Each structure stands twice: as C-alpha cells, then as structure tokens.
Amino acid sequence: EVQLVQSGAEVKKPGESLKISCKGSGYRFNSYWIAWVRQMPGKGLEWVGIIYPGDSDSRYSPSFQGHVTISVDRSSSTAYLQWSSLKASDTAMYYCARRLAGYVYGGDYWGLGTLVTVSS
Amino acid sequence: SYELTQPPSVSVFPGQTARITCSGDALPKQYAYWYQQKPGQAPVLVIFKDTERPSGIPERFSGSSSGKIVTLTIGGVQAEDEADYYCQSVDSSTAWLFGGGTKLTVL
Numbered sequence: 556e557v558q559l560v561q562s563g564a565e566v567k568k569p570g571e572s573l574k575i576s577c578k579g580s581g582y583r584f585n586s587y588w589i590a591w592v593r594q595m596p597g598k599g600l601e602w603v604g605i606i607y608p609g610d611s612d613s614r615y616s617p618s619f620q621g622h623v624t625i626s627v628d629r630s631s632s633t634a635y636l637q638w639s640s641l642k643a644s645d646t647a648m649y650y651c652a653r654r655l656a657g658y659v660y661g662g663d664y665w666g667l668g669t670l671v672t673v674s675s
Numbered sequence: 676s677y678e679l680t681q682p683p684s685v686s687v688f689p690g691q692t693a694r695i696t697c698s699g700d701a702l703p704k705q706y707a708y709w710y711q712q713k714p715g716q717a718p719v720l721v722i723f724k725d726t727e728r729p730s731g732i733p734e735r736f737s738g739s740s741s742g743k744i745v746t747l748t749i750g751g752v753q754a755e756d757e758a759d760y761y762c763q764s765v766d767s768s769t770a771w772l773f774g775g776g777t778k779l780t781v782l
C-alpha cells in the first residue's frame with residue numbers, strides 16, 4: 556500500500572528555521588516525483604515545488620523560489636521542505652503528494668499534511 | 676502567465692447532476708486533474724488526464740474536455756460529495772497550476 560507519512564505539526568517564531576518531512580513507503584520511492592503543496596487557512600491549493608528522488612532534480616514555483624528548499628534522503632525514502640527564516644505568512648498546511656508516473660502531472664497519493672504555525 | 680478559473684460555488688439537490696467547470700489557456704495543451712477535498716482532510720484525486728478515474732473513485736464522477744474548458748461531472752450527487760473541488764494542470768514548464776476551488780453544496 557502506497558503511503559506518504561508527514562511529520563507532525565510545528566509552532567515556530569518568525570525568523571526561526573524549520574524542516575518538515577514526507578516519508579514514502581509501499582512503492583519505489585526513487586522513481587516518482589514528490590510535490591509540495593501549500594494551503595493557507597481557509598484558502599486554496601498552491602504548488603510549492605517538486606523533486607525527483609532518483610537524481611534530486613528539483614523545480615520551484617516562482618512564488619516560493621529562494622524562500623524554501625526541497626531535498627530528499629534516498630536512504631530513508633524521505634522528502635523534505637525547509638525554511639531558513641520563517642515568516643508569519645508561512646502559516647499554512649503543507650501537503651506532499653506523489654506525482655503520477657510518466658508524463659502525467661497530477662498527484663495520485665497525498666500525505667495528511669503538516670500544519671505549520673508561525674507566530675511571535 | 677497561465678491561470679485556471681473555477682466558479683466559487685455550485686449547489687445541487689441530492690440525486691441531481693453537478694457540473695464544475697475549469698477554464699484556462701493551458702488546457703488545450705495539457706491534461707487536467709480534479710481533486711476532492713473535504714474539511715480537515717487531504718485532497719483526493721478523482722479524475723486524471725481529463726477523463727480517467729482512479730481505482731476506488733465512484734463511477735458517478737466523470738471528466739470531459741473541450742478546448743479551454745474542462746468539466747467535472749458528478750451524476751446522482753450524494754450528501755457525501757459535498758466538498759471543495761480543485762482543478763489542476765501544468766504550464767509550459769510543467770509547474771503545477773491550481774484553480775481557485777469550487778465549493779459543492781448538496782442542498
């Protein structure tokens with residue numbers, strides 16, 4: 556059974572750093588892109604970026620480029636989303652999703668989300 | 676830049692057919708995907724590649740495409756279908772695009 560298990564909720568202060576995780580199981584982790592999606596409170600879905608675990612090739616939305624970093628640890632089948640300096644506006648639910656195989660660009664399996672709260 | 680536009684809300688009575696549209700310049704060239712999101716839950720893929728249904732998704736969910744508009748159709752709507760629905764596609768660099776979401780209310 557394919558599963559994406561995300562790390563638990565986080566409460567941080569502005570300016571702090573944070574790294575959240577998404578652990579894949581039940582499939583060949585290195586062969587499927589993993590995307591990150593933000594959902595701010597009461598708002599819609601926004602694509603943050605994506606990474607291919609096989610070679611760590613990553614792409615970012617222009618809206619998030621330079622503010623977040625997506626990485627992967629193949630040895631533990633885990634993808635990460637990290638911030639070096641959080642802002643209050645980073646408060647949101649963050650989902651990871653496995654991209655469908657081939658030249659198909661939707662997410663077929665999603666994690667349950669990690670709630671990030673940034674408040675002084 | 677590419678954008679996807681959805682109506683904010685659609686309302687139907689149980690048993691009726693709900694149609695949710697999504698329009699955008701990217702859609703004639705790229706497939707569309709539809710997600711259902713219920714309150715407090717993660718999104719669930721209900722349609723991929725415009726018209727295909729993942730295993731486990733009820734047959735009452737279907738998708739269609741015509742030019743710049745794709746449509747999610749839910750036939751014989753049930754109370755459990757009340758949710759937010761998002762369309763998604765990609766731009767020319769394969770960056771994901773999401774529509775603003777449509778709240779489906781079952782009256």
